[in-house]
Amino acid sequence: MGKFFAIILVVITLASAYPIVTHKFVQPEDISTHGHAIDEQLADTMAEGGFAFVGAQLLLAFFVWKFSSRKEGSKVTHLPGGAKLMVATAFILVGTEVLALGVLGQKAWADVYFTPPKPDALQVQAQAGQFAFYFRYPGADGKFAPIHPDKIDEGNQNYFGLDPANDVEARDDIVTAEMTIPVNREIHLLMHSKDVGHSFYVRELRIQQDFVPGLDLSLHFTATKTGKYEIVCTQLCGLGHYNMKAYLNVLPQDEFEKWLKDRAAEQ
Amino acid sequence: MASTVYQHVASSVTERTGHAQATRSGVWVGIFAITMSFAAFTSALMVRQGSGDWQHIMLPPIIYLNTAALLLSSITLERARRRAARGSTPQFRDALPWVAATLALGLIFVAGQYLVWRQLAGRGLYLATNSNSSFFYVFTVMHVLHLLGGIAVLTYLIAKIASRKGTPRWSLFEGAAIYWHFMGILWFYLLVVIATRL
């Protein structure tokens, strides 16, 4: 039965590797400026992880094949090199992997988090609440009016709790249910939660960040391809979590400006 | 003199069956866990300090009297321990008055803490009033709850010693003493945190 174990394990290993090797399940096309570093990191890790996975499973299968159901009177022997060899292998193998991926991986992370947004980045605020995203643009004055939680009134579409009567900056703020941005322009996304924890995830942008109630968080990114993409919530926020999403429209600059003008007129 | 007593006690304890040693280990393990819990509460405090609504609490002076009572109770319990440790078998009856004094001081501490809570409530500071008051009550109530555990053990020891029906185990007596001193040290730490950070 040991040999049967070995065979089954080899089949499982090859079957597991097959979809990866044939690229059957891959991330969608990257439309961001920082995403290629993440994709490279993922590919490198897949190669190293894949090698480790296949290598270890095949070794296990081989040893079980060879050293089970042995003939009567077979002697038990020890691997030359013993534990020292195993420890050295682990340190060298893993140590180099860890160093390589850990150190090299910093750049991808730094691109997203350690660089400040460009001064001319377009500011957009996203508000997450059970169970929808709303977006706000600062309008002609370039300023976001303060949010008054006590004035939030969804029935009257005052999602952000704006007070145009008393706050001058609120009068030109543009609120939408879809996030529209110009292509090839850096976006500075300000993130605000109305109620509980949520998250902002756009697969194609290679971006994911939680909304934390009480914290002013922000992200910046640049989309490099026009199109319509899904923004989904990935932080469990209640019964409507599965359905909490919005669309990200990436438009050419001129079309974006027209869109913004049209929305401003509607407010 | 004192070191001879401890040496005497220590060496005969190590000769003992593992069970006495296990009791001692158990007390230290328990102390370790309790320390970790209060470390968690402290780290919660440190994270919360970042928020804006921090209003310093003027501590009711009686809290210092309570502290004195608790520290004094450690002294009385140490006295009790040394009294009991004289000779080759535990002299619990000699120690009894000192253990009783410890218990009394412990109860005074608890009563005093209750007065502290009432005084704070009188000023309008309840558990949920603001961040400072929340932490104040959490720290002080959790400490008193753990102290009550020590009080329960002291009560048992006194009852057993006074009863003439057998004597308590030395390892339990010693373990209770270690725990009690820890409660004093813990309180002192909490007081410093409260006084400087709340």
Place this chain on the structure above:
Amino acid sequence: MEEAVQPAHVHAPPEGFISKYVFSLDHKMIGKQYYGLALVSVFMGMVLSWLMRFHLVWPDAKVPVLGSLAPTGAPGGLITPEYYLSLLTMHGTLMVFFVLTNAPFAGFGNYFLPIQIGAEDMAFPRFNMMSFWTTFAGFLVLVLAFFIPDGPPTSGWTAYAPLSAVGKDAGPGLGWGQNLWAISIAIFCVGQLLGSLNFISTTLDLRAKGMTLMRMPICTWAWFITSCIGLLAFAVLLPACLLLLLDRLAGTSFFIPSGLVVSDRLQNHAGGSPLLWQHLFWFFGHPEVYIAILPAVGIVSHVLVTSMRKPLLSAKVLIYSMMSIGFLSWMVWGHHMFVSGMNPFSSLLFSFPTLTITIPATIITLIWLGSLYGANIQITSASLFALGFVSMFVSGGVSGFFLAQPSIDIYLHATYFVVGHFHMVMGVAAIFGILSGTYFWFPKMSGRMMSETLGKLHFWITFVGTYCIFMPFHYLGLVGNVRRYSSFVDDFMAPLMPVHKFISIAAFITGAAQLIFLYNLIHSRFRGKVAPENPWNGTSLEWSIPSPPPWNNFGGKHPVVFHDPYQYGVKGSKGDFVMQDSPEQIVSG
């Protein structure tokens, strides 16, 4: 100072049904009680997962019987989105706490640790009994949540604030369901602390003559290290649950900031930090997963040594590796929070120790593999599950490697990739450890042998089945399939539904196969072949006493130990092994 003379026995022999089977002070009965509780919990948890898998693939189908069991959550048998989240929350809570902390650690550990070190019982039998009944009380409180009108909690086993903290405004299940959850887990913490107290004191102080620390079996070491981790981890979770209950019931604001508008109601809280909950929870939560896996690592090592008929390349190195994992486990909790909004510099800091844990884990795996070389592997149900564990440990470990890197985690966080990873290591590997231990130790615990035929059948279906279930989770994650969704409504999900269907069917088949195990367990208990004292020719002390052992383990005698329990394939010995309590001379090598 002469202590009053201790009675020779820790406690008197039990008499009567209650003290033998209910409020027993005997560590063996307590171990069996923990195991029994874990068995009930795992079947409950499995049924919950079937309901989840069923609903994901057939969202409009009605589940028979469920409509009458859960009229609010699943009216007419149709699972609502909130009920799905309840199933998810209770599945995770039951499995992580009541199965994975109970069976391999409290169950087998309680039963075998005292025996393996040559002791008569644990150091504090009364605390031990209390620890089980406290855990059981926690279980009852948790299960009670199924029967209250508002239903069980819906915030996941991780119960992130403020969703879990603001109360019923946040949605169904977040009223009394969440309170019961927090109370249950707080009670559970107390039970575990009492248990850890016993394990640590017993291991340090009640070892038999000759049983130095390094002569303890690897699984004893694993239980000891786990109990040290558990002591500190549960000591942090308990305060966290208390603070959560205060926010929910007493109006404090530890975790709730100001200005939240939940269900159109402005919440009357201020100044709290949701991230504080995450820090406290994961500071416990990460060591908890090592609490789940280390005992299995120990059990599997123990079974492998006996099954291979040779010692490991180095037991000492494996033990030190387990200790390093235990030590490093305290430094990595932030890897659950890479995109949580915490300081991104901290994320990088956390990723380094996370990646470093790969080193001791790899050492352990290589020691197992390297030891298999030249072995004389005896294939039994127990050894098959142990070998399967090695395979699963590799699979789960490799996927962890991806998630340890913050930049990759940006894409993979909260996807099925994460779910695949932790199910491989916890939901499969740790379970394999429990199953391996069960097949191995059943003869000792019950005095009867389990059916090897049924055991092997159970293994094959489970081994292939769990790969079929959980390997595809990783593929789904690579595409960006988000987790904790009760339905898949996103545009890109449609082509992935056949994969989900495959998974669900594999889950039902594999789950059904567990009934083979249950049947085997129960049938063998009463009708199995009578077991000898040492059916596997093992060397550790449990194999030197009758099956089942007498109430005081060694019959009032004090065993003496002469060497480590890995004396297999020893030159010059009679047979191919030397028992630990045999003074028969050993030859090194």
